[in-house]
Amino acid sequence: MVDIETEKKLVKVLENGINRQLQYYLDVCTRCSICKDACHQYVTTKDVRYLPAYRAELIRRIFKKYLTAEGKFIPSLGEATEINDRLLDDLFESTYACTGCRRCMYYCPFSIDTTWVLSLAKAILIAAGKGSSILTELADASVMKGENIALFKDIIIDTLKDTEAQIQEKVKDPNAIIPIDKEGAEILYVALSGVHSIIPAAVIFHQAKADWTLSMFEAANYGYFLGDTEKAVKIADRIVNEAKRLNVKEVVITECGHAYRVMQILYEYWTKEKLPFKVTSILEIMSRYFKEGKIKIDTGKIKDIVTYHDPCQFGRNAGFYDLPREIIQYVTTNFRELEPNREKNWCCGGGGGLVAQPDFDELRLESGRKKVEQIKKSKAKIVISPCENCRLQLDNLNEKYELGITISSMMDFVVDTMIIPEDEKEGTKEK
Ligand code: SF4
Numbered sequence: 001m002v003d004i005e006t007e008k009k010l011v012k013v014l015e016n017g018i019n020r021q022l023q024y025y026l027d028v029c030t031r032c033s034i035c036k037d038a039c040h041q042y043v044t045t046k047d048v049r050y051l052p053a054y055r056a057e058l059i060r061r062i063f064k065k066y067l068t069a070e071g072k073f074i075p076s077l078g079e080a081t082e083i084n085d086r087l088l089d090d091l092f093e094s095t096y097a098c099t100g101c102r103r104c105m106y107y108c109p110f111s112i113d114t115t116w117v118l119s120l121a122k123a124i125l126i127a128a129g130k131g132s133s134i135l136t137e138l139a140d141a142s143v144m145k146g147e148n149i150a151l152f153k154d155i156i157i158d159t160l161k162d163t164e165a166q167i168q169e170k171v172k173d174p175n176a177i178i179p180i181d182k183e184g185a186e187i188l189y190v191a192l193s194g195v196h197s198i199i200p201a202a203v204i205f206h207q208a209k210a211d212w213t214l215s216m217f218e219a220a221n222y223g224y225f226l227g228d229t230e231k232a233v234k235i236a237d238r239i240v241n242e243a244k245r246l247n248v249k250e251v252v253i254t255e256c257g258h259a260y261r262v263m264q265i266l267y268e269y270w271t272k273e274k275l276p277f278k279v280t281s282i283l284e285i286m287s288r289y290f291k292e293g294k295i296k297i298d299t300g301k302i303k304d305i306v307t308y309h310d311p312c313q314f315g316r317n318a319g320f321y322d323l324p325r326e327i328i329q330y331v332t333t334n335f336r337e338l339e340p341n342r343e344k345n346w347c348c349g350g351g352g353g354l355v356a357q358p359d360f361d362e363l364r365l366e367s368g369r370k371k372v373e374q375i376k377k378s379k380a381k382i383v384i385s386p387c388e389n390c391r392l393q394l395d396n397l398n399e400k401y402e403l404g405i406t407i408s409s410m411m412d413f414v415v416d417t418m419i420i421p422e423d424e425k426e427g428t429k430e431k
């Protein structure tokens with residue numbers, strides 16, 4: 001039961017969160033339902049809670065109830081709804097299930113940004129103590145690591161020592177290292193948890209003779225998925241402060257769609273602070289090295305049909321469409337698009353932090369059926385996607401629907417076909 005004090009608190013969050021843009025979204029929806037055919041979750045389940053307009057409707061109803069004269073004085077009129085447990089439960093399911101893919105926004109005649117409306121829903125749920133518990137735990141663990149990095153540093157260095165051997169073997173250079181905490185480096189590379197996104201990046205940086213250093217913090221930002229801006233900023237601050245301390249010129253984010261958006265787009269919007277360094281994606285770095293002739297590829301190595309899944313956070317939400325396709329063209333001409341693609345691409349179903357929330361596993365795998373259909377039609381055997389969440393979801397879809405495909409990051413795709421020239425084996429050393 002929602003007591004009167006909680007109700008007042010939640011209405012305050014609603015009131016503070018509504019701005020002109022959100023008000024426009026709430027006012028302008030004509031309930032035309034065009035968005036229903038755009039959402040992979042609604043299309044595959046027909047569950048009204050996943051209909052984009054319905055997700056926003058829950059916010060519209062409480063807005064009407066508490067912040068319009070009609071709702072305050074004639075509550076029986078219209079669809080004004082009070083905040084109660086049932087509404088909050090519905091709001092939780094509709095909100096935290098959304099992958100934030102913005103495909104509905106692309107098709108909506110008024111470009112209503114359901115994801116943005118749901119960011120307000122997340123703020124209300126968090127204030128009600130009903131935010132996603134697992135995303136809260138993951139976000140808190142990241143914040144804790146930032147506050148206690150001295151405790152983690154030795155463990156990180158030990159792990160990297162073991163990893164360096166694999167890199168040395170790949171580049172055939174016993175002096176190849178993974179630099180860490182290197183002041184004045186050109187690049188601070190921010191990887192994911194684990195070494196799978198460190199190894200290929202280290203190979204690429206080594207071959208390009210780049211002046212780089214590895215961040216002690218992982219790129220993933222669960223505060224963003226949770227919808228808690230304060231925590232999201234604290235998590236991003238760990239990287240920002242490290243970059244400032246090391247005085248790097250460029251922060252390069254690994255293949256992780258939301259992490260790139262947080263650092264490149266959202267951080268300055270949230271904090272109103274202009275960052276003193278460039279933020280780029282590792283894809284931009286690879287493209288740069290290809291153009292500069294620093295990466296050489298065995299172009300005949302890939303025989304299978306290759307396709308590309310546009311991660312929603314990297315494509316629709318950040319505008320990267322040509323760049324990844326250009327990189328693939330450096331490696332193979334055996335490329336075939338998924339249909340539809342680019343702005344119209346279907347979400348794989350794993351975004352929005354869903355792969356980290358077991359309660360949504362069933363929905364996640366069911367709603368991936370649109371992606372499965374696309375992949376099957378393409379007849380591709382290799383699917384590349386530069387986003388960790390997408391790859392985890394594609395791996396799960398591959399297993400469940402027996403697709404028999406290989407899912408690859410762009411870095412692995414490039415490194416697996418890379419030529420290590422004989423004359424670069426001797427005497428190459430990290431700066
Ligand atoms: S397509 Fe846009 S206007 Fe139509 S119901 Fe969906 S959100 Fe509302």
Ligand code: SF4
Nearest residue numbers: 039098099101102104
């Ligand atoms: S953002 Fe994506 S998952 Fe969320 S409602 Fe829109 S289409 Fe569905």
